[in-house]
Amino acid sequence: MSESNVRPPKPYREFVERHPDVASAYEALGKAVRAAGPLSPREVALVKLGISVGARLEGPTHAHTRKAVGAGLDAAALEQVALLACPTIGFPSMMAALGWVRDVTAGDD
Secondary structure, three states: OOHHHOOOOHHHHHHHHHOHHHHHHHHHHHHHHHHOOOOOHHHHHHHHHHHHHHOOOHHHHHHHHHHHHHOOOOHHHHHHHHHHOHHHHOHHHHHHHHHHHHHHHOOOO
């Protein structure tokens, strides 16, 4: 499944319905920054997941885990992203992020 085939969660779909111009601008920005450099879709997915984990953001961690799965990454690689955060953000925050990744990879989100 490609990233473009990943269905956004209901709150985002409702946001798009209520604010289509804002959603369109946001999606265009995302497309532009992904195209601004040499990273592959898989590399972009890992970076975006790492940023979400490092910022300790549950919703974006779920979203970027879904997108990474859509880009062909497996659960073990995504769990490693969370594990790599441990020395930087601390064990408790890493454990939370690992749980958020597993919410998606286990199909519980």
